[in-house]
Amino acid sequence: MAELNDFTVKEKPQWCPGCGDFAINMAIKSALQEAGVEPHNSVIVSGIGCSGKMPHFVRAYGFESLHGRVLPPASGIHLANHELTVIGVGGDGDGYGIGMGHFIHIMRRNYDLTYIVHDNQVYGLTTGQTAPTSQKGMKTKTTPYGNLEEPVHPVPLALTMGATYIARGFAGDMKHLASLILGGIRHKGFALIDVLQPCVTFNKLNTYDYWRQRVYKLEEQGHNPSDYAKALEKANEDWKTNYEKIPIGLFYKEDKPTYGSGLPQLNVPLVKHGLKPVGLEEAMDEFI
Amino acid sequence: MEFTWMIGAEAGAGTAVTGRTLTKVFTRGGFHVVGYPEYPSLIRGGHNTYQIRVSDKKIHSPVKKNDVVVALNRNGIIFNRDSVKKGGVLIYDSGVDAAGLKMPEGVDIFPVPIRQIIEENKLDQRMANTVTVGISLGLIGYPMDDFFLILEKEFSRKSREIVDLNIKAAKAGFDYAKKNFKGNFKFTLKPISREKKRMIIGGNEAFAMGAVAGGMKLFAAYPMTPASSVLHYLAEKERHFNIVVKQTEDEIAAIEYAIGASYAGVRASTSTSGGGFSLMVESLGLAALSETPIVVFLAQRTGPSTGMPTWTEQADLRFALHSSQGEFLRVILAPGTVDEEFYLGAESFNLADKYQIPVILLSDKFLSESHFSADRFEWEKVRIERGEILSSIRKKLAPMERFARYKLTKSGISPRVFPGTPEGMHVATSYEHREDSFSTEDFEMRASMVEKRERKQKLLEKEIPLPKIYGKKDAPISIICWGSQVLPAVDALPLLEKGGIHANVIHFSYLYPLPKKIRKLLKSAKHTILFENNSTGQFAGMLKEFLSFRPNVLALKYDGRQFFPEEIAEAVENAHKQKFRRKKVRVVDMGEFEYYNPAAYSEVV
């Protein structure tokens, strides 16, 4: 079985000192290790952003796509070889802004893959513009008079779109986050892990202290993740309490057939099919 | 011996089904057949036509005039009457209000009470198409056994009763025509041979089969005319072909699914038209920089923007050539026939894999949606060449190191390795990178990587064949064309011969890169006239840029239709008369074949 070190690269991550991305990096590596996955059997797929650098800092296979395009190539990789452990990683701008269409639709499909969103309420790599999850009133480079928009609420959105494993983690609690990611990897179906990730450089509102004062763990309150109605109530608690109480942990988990289980073609992974085409003779007969 | 038939009716009335069935009947009879649909971008209310051309010699293209036209509604008479040849027949449904309509002269007018035939024989209204086929076959005395076999094949899954009723409908139509047609039209047609079992197939289906023959395992697309039938066909057949077919949320997702799957080790592709390709453009660059093979099937239609969605054009060539930021190698292919759709379709995956680049196949509405008789595709002869792939890596990676996926090799091709292979861990990335795939902004490395990717062109160019020549090699006149326009061009040759003009056709299906060796061939042509289905002469520009070649005459058509053989012949004759003086000519369809322009006719209600 692989050890934690097997997932480590020699380059030092290029994030700002103190950035929440370090903890997410560590959590991904330890979840993969604990899940018993070998580095060569895992693929980290990312978009573009500070978060997008992730594949370079986990020694596994990686696919660094375009801004907003994490989930489609991750889906393609998964459909081509469903024996791989595929983890999508992206920013909130990436997944809930420019890539929102893919996010909504992937949840209808229940592919067996894990999606981690670095939810820092701001655009990091492009130096501090407003993000889809920026709170109302928040001042950024592009909202100097305060953000006029309501933020996207990813957790209730995921619940209504049919995601089958929905969790929120906090980059200030690496161990807890790693356990949520591990749960996502083990879950047979689409897993969303939205991560409260302090951007120490561009978000002076949602700091480590800000989150620490407000988060609490669902499991410590005896939350039952198979209770959909309760999950929905908890999912809306943050904004309904004006961010006084912010639950983290596993909101909801459901066992549902995966997309692949509806495809007899995937009894054997596509990549292991022979190259010889089948069925062309009969197909040509139909044109006669 | 040649026969041309056309049906015109309101959209939704089944012209395509009727037409397709008849093309099958004639193809089974050993004829060469072309089936050509035209329809506006409306589901109901517009006017649809389907033309069938049948010949004992090889033919390639629709033509402007018909021997027989079947009009199922008033507009069918109005729009299509002028396309009937002198001595031909205009059949119309006498249930249609034809009062006050001017009928063409020198043509047999044959009203047929379709509804009455249906009622008298206790048939279903839905069998009007079958009756129509029966009438058409009755008119020319063509035996019906093949038609019965087709009905059997088509409806036996439903029930015996439906098969029998349809056969009854066919006979009723046939007998009605035999008994009641009293005109001067005496043409009859008999099957010539039943030995050769040719197919009758559309460009899109041929590409789809070519892709399967080429080992494609994942296909993802978003519907867009005229590419949609690739998706429809493959979706219907995904279990049969044992592949995965996915309609995605948009075209960006479609190409990214394919790129992801290709990275993971399977051959993958997507299809679209210009609008969807616009959305794919950024991802095309991702495929290029990460050196992930990808095949994009781009069926052109009349642009810009939504344009005229169900009509044809060849105006996306420059777009395909220059799409996406930065500079990168790509291959552009333009199949000209259904055979080329199949064989180039399959070959495109080899080129993509071997050079780890995007390959774009340009089709267009005309080729994609028309139907052509063709010999069975020899899929077993398709060679699959996957290029340099390491299925295992002997050398163990040092701790914390990655595999050198982007090795600076002499050929420029760096061996690929798929996820799941031990010791092959690396990142396929949209950033510039080092050999070990880690992103870099080191200037020297950047320059080396640019040159590495560029080097691949040298090997690639060696594989690019010369353009194909139809007709005599040393003919004094050469018609140059690319993609689908070879079809009318080749059919223009016998028309020109009749007038004593000897020409050949130089056809390009490999459009980019254009290696220098092609220059010699072009320079050896005496008089040249280039036909393009666009308004700016995009390929003419490429010939000038890459091969320093200029044709004498450039003929352009951009009204929404492809060239017809008659138009090509006429343009060549004119050029010949004017001694091939350098010039640009523009070709626009004339009224006689105008069958979708309500504004042009005062009688349209």
Ligand SMILES: Cc1ncc(C[n+]2csc(CCOP(=O)(O)OP(=O)(O)O)c2C)c(N)n1
């Ligand atoms: C199509 C496109 N538009 C814009 C950009 C520029 N861009 C890069 S990252 C980014 C946003 C980064 O924010 P987020 O996705 O939240 O990730 P973070 O950097 O905060 O991790 C933008 C706008 C791009 N790379 N591509």
Ligand code: SF4
């Ligand atoms: S800008 Fe923000 S998100 Fe990006 S590395 Fe720095 S702290 Fe992290």
